[in-house]
Amino acid sequence: MKIAVLPGDGIGTEIVAEAIRVLDVLDLPFEMESALVGGAAYEAHGHPLPDATLKLAKDADAVLFGAVGDWKYDKLDRPLRPEQAILGLRKNLGLFANFRPAICYEQLVDASSLKPELIAGLDILIIRELTGDIYFGQPRGRRTAVDGHFPGAEEAFDTMRYSRPEVERIARVAFEAARKRSKRVTSVDKANVLETFQFWKDIVTEVGKEYPDVELDHMYVDNAAMQLVKAPKKFDVIVTGNMFGDILSDEAAMLTGSIGMLPSASLNSTNQGLYEPSHGSAPDIAGKGVANPLATILSAAMMLRFSLNQPEAADRIESAVKSVLASGLRTGDIWSEDTKRVGTREMGDAVVAAITKKTITG
Ligand code: NAD
Numbered sequence: 001m002k003i004a005v006l007p008g009d010g011i012g013t014e015i016v017a018e019a020i021r022v023l024d025v026l027d028l029p030f031e032m033e034s035a036l037v038g039g040a041a042y043e044a045h046g047h048p049l050p051d052a053t054l055k056l057a058k059d060a061d062a063v064l065f066g067a068v069g070d071w072k073y074d075k076l077d078r079p080l081r082p083e084q085a086i087l088g089l090r091k092n093l094g095l096f097a098n099f100r101p102a103i104c105y106e107q108l109v110d111a112s113s114l115k116p117e118l119i120a121g122l123d124i125l126i127i128r129e130l131t132g133d134i135y136f137g138q139p140r141g142r143r144t145a146v147d148g149h150f151p152g153a154e155e156a157f158d159t160m161r162y163s164r165p166e167v168e169r170i171a172r173v174a175f176e177a178a179r180k181r182s183k184r185v186t187s188v189d190k191a192n193v194l195e196t197f198q199f200w201k202d203i204v205t206e207v208g209k210e211y212p213d214v215e216l217d218h219m220y221v222d223n224a225a226m227q228l229v230k231a232p233k234k235f236d237v238i239v240t241g242n243m244f245g246d247i248l249s250d251e252a253a254m255l256t257g258s259i260g261m262l263p264s265a266s267l268n269s270t271n272q273g274l275y276e277p278s279h280g281s282a283p284d285i286a287g288k289g290v291a292n293p294l295a296t297i298l299s300a301a302m303m304l305r306f307s308l309n310q311p312e313a314a315d316r317i318e319s320a321v322k323s324v325l326a327s328g329l330r331t332g333d334i335w336s337e338d339t340k341r342v343g344t345r346e347m348g349d350a351v352v353a354a355i356t357k358k359t360i361t362g
Contacts, residue, residue, distance in 0.1 A: 001030050001308050004060035006037040006053065009082060010281025011291035011344075012066025018293035018348030019064060019300040022320075025352050026313050033060075038068025038082035038281075048085040057089055057274075062307035064300060065089075065276035070283045082281075090130055095266035095274055096166070097173045098128040098245065099302070102232075102252040102262065107325040111257025111334050114229065119255055124235045125177060126252055128245025129170040130266055133196075134160040135242050160196045162241065167200050169269065171207040174239035175214050181236055184215045188224045188240035188248065200241060221248070228252055253278050260292030260333040263299035265306055273307040275299040285332075289343040292331035294321055297351055320354035 003023075007016040023030060035041075035053040042048050048068065057063045068082035078084065089095070104112065104122035112119045137159035145155040171187070178185045187204040189197035201218055208216040219227070221244045227234060228251050240248060253262050262278040277295030285291055301317035304310040329350050330339040342350070 001028070001062075001310075002060040003030055003032045003303070003308075004056045004063045005032050005034040006057070006063060007034065007040075007066040008038040008068040008085075008281060009040055009070055010067060010283045010286035012038070012068065012281055014286075014289065014291055014344050015277065015293040015296040016064060016066040018344060018351070019296040021348050022297050022317060022351050022355065023300055025355050026316065028310060028313060032064075037065070037085045039070050039073050041085065042073065042076070042080060042082065046080075048080060048082045049088040053085075054088065054092055058093060061272060062303045063089065063093075063274040064296075064303060065274055066296065067277065067279065067281035069281045089274055090266060093272060093274065094131070094268040095272075096129060096131045096269075097170055097267045098130045098249075099177070099265040099267070099306075100126045100128065100249040100252065100262065100278060101264075101302075102126065102249075102256050104256045105261070105322065105325055108257055108261065108334055110336060112255055113257070114232075114255060119232060122232055122255060124232060124252060125181065125237045126245060126249045127170065127174045127177060127237060127239045128249055129162075129166065129239075129241050130245075131242070132162050132166045133242035134158045135246075137161040160194065160243075162196050162200055164199075164203060167203040168207055170239060171204045172210075173267075174237055175207065175211040175216075178214045178237040179211070183213060184236040185217075186224070186235055186238050187216065187218050188221050188238055188244055189218060190221050190244070191218070192220060197241070204239070224248060225251060228255065249278075258292070258334045260295055260331060261298070262295050263302050265299070265302045267306060271307050273303065275303040275307075289345060290332050291344050292333050293344050293348050294331075294351075297321060297348070316355055317351070320351050323354045324350040 007013040035056045102124050104119045109116045109120050140158045142156045145153050174185050189201045191198040191201040259279040264278045265273050265275050267273040301314040305314035328339045329342050335341045
């Protein structure tokens with residue numbers, strides 16, 4: 001099992017170090033190799049995704065990624081900015097399916113801005129199509145308008161598009177994922193206004209016929225945004241396009257109260273995947289040893305489950321995280337008065353200890 005480890009920038013190096021300690025204690029035959037990515041790679045090699053880093057990622061079964069970015073790179077030309085490394089990896093590895101679970105841990109119910117009864121026990125999965133839609137559609141650019149409301153004025157434009165195979169494959173990913181959960185898929189679209197999303201809805205409906213055991217419903221994106229804050233537990237698996245998924249997955253993330261707790265996975269058609277926390281490089285707390293490593297540790301658990309076929313090891317990590325939370329340890333982002341504040345390293349120690357203890361006691 002080959003894992004490419006790309007810690008990146010800011011807190012990326014601190015949180016990935018803890019995830020590696022957790023993987024090490026599982027005592028599985030991993031081969032792990034690290035490389036620079038993002039701003040760190042730009043500093044050393046003049047590019048956020050050097051060829052050697054890309055090759056390492058391509059040759060691996062899975063990529064464990066920290067985070068990239070820092071405000072100091074905001075003035076660089078777009079292709080040289082750290083965040084381009086993520087786009088480059090998605091494109092080159094064909095990572096078209098993004099999984100973002102939003103789980104509210106019992107012990108963290110008060111961290112949410114929603115009422116506890118709305119989110120206690122929340123466990124939803126947002127599946128976002130990652131390589132198509134208006135983010136990648138051509139043509140795009142700036143020009144002088146020849147029609148519209150202001151002919152002759154300067155205008156900018158992007159193109160929303162999806163092909164049949166792109167929609168079919170993400171729909172299948174969603175139905176398969178739902179089969180392993182409570183067998184419900186909500187497809188989110190804007191079919192009432194957009195041709196692309198009427199097409200999306202028609203194809204998801206067609207694919208749904210192959211999965212008669214999975215219940216499918218459709219929801220417009222504006223309603224989905226409302227329902228996520230009104231009654232989020234109504235959902236199980238949500239599948240949607242790139243732009244709607246971008247927005248809804250961040251909204252769902254905040255339901256749980258802490259971005260420091262949320263893992264994510266991006267997979268291709270051979271289950272090779274990139275696993276990363278849902279948050280960024282947090283330059284405001286980088287180097288202070290206070291970042292929450294749990295999102296990255298939980299991303300490593302997803303990696304074991306989806307790309308490395310080690311579901312039991314994934315369960316061990318997830319139950320260790322739950323027991324550490326139950327013991328009252330918290331990093332600053334999830335701390336409350338009746339709990340004990342710890343730093344990144346102590347949180348990693350606690351997860352390692354919980355796994356080791358369970359191994360010893362069976
Ligand atoms: P961010 O997610 O890095 O931080 C937002 C807030 O959450 C900050 O206050 C930060 O301290 C806090 N936070 C984030 N992760 C935390 C953790 N594990 N533990 C405790 N607190 C945590 O978002 P931002 O500040 O908007 O962006 C910072 C940089 O990260 C930017 O350069 C941005 O482009 C980049 N970014 C990268 C990714 C990625 O690598 N996938 C994603 C988002 C943003």
